[in-house]
Amino acid sequence: MIPSIEREILIEAPVEVVWGVVTEPDQISSWFTNAADIDVREGGKGTLTWADRAAKEITAPVTVEITVVAVEAPRLFSFRWAYPDGAQPREGNSVLVEFTLTPEGESTRVRVTECGLSEIDWTEEQKVTYAQEHIHGWSKHLADLVAYASAKERASVRR
Template identity: 30%
Template sequence: MIVDLGSYVQVGGRPAVRFERLLPAPIERVWAAVTDPEQLPAWFPSQVRYEPRVGGEITFLGDPNLPEPPQVDRVLAWDPPHRFAFGWGGDEIHLELSRTEAGCRLVLLNVLVSADTAARNATGWYGCLGELDKVLQGIPSDGPHSQPLADFWPLHDAHVAAGLPHGAWIPDEVLAARPS
């Protein structure tokens, strides 16, 4: 069963997808997993290098869905261990952490350039957050691009059925994996 698909929201008049996860790990552990460039590839779709300060440069490498050469953007928020935000190809990614009695609450907000990317991006983030959960549980992860391409479609269709805007570009190899 698919649960917690995330939600479609507006942020400052821009479309966005928002996910919230309650994680049974200390905030410091989650902060390391979402900010340490050595840990990010286990769950985030790119290798990341950045200057840990507002306005610092952030570089993305190795994402098969980003054009080469490496993409460069800026850190938008840096408040350890609570907030990390950055630009990403016109989008913004905001990660907010807060302590809970059982561990940590993580909110991932992807502010979008275009509303029609909502279902596609939400599908991707759903998979990424599943990989993050594995990392925090100590389960080996081959990263978010290790999932079978056909697994994309049931989630994407569930996002569309939930009312998320859709119609954005999807990589050819993912399109080819759509069940008939």
């Protein structure tokens, strides 16, 4: 069984700033993807596209469809991805990505969890490869998130 992928970071920015960085497509494309188009509401659809922001070397841009599961500003944003083309994403055929934001003074703790991989109808090898790539990917993208959100907050404080 493949366990969930969990990462936690602390960002020196208020939760309202981090919420925008995590949920607004133009900001998502500043730290996570090269392009993001998301209807940020429960049941909303979207796409995330990686090219040079990919955590692994890719030869052509990769676009992934997502479906938003929950939007509870400013503390919870989740979506499903890795589901079959044309399928309605649900538990058992997709992976759930959840961002949980918790204020800590003037900073924000961000916890990212990616779960449901063990229930997907893939080979064990596919699951292991996916998990390894995403463990590495989240480490890279969350470091970029910290840098982007912290710089955004420093710039707004200087004004």
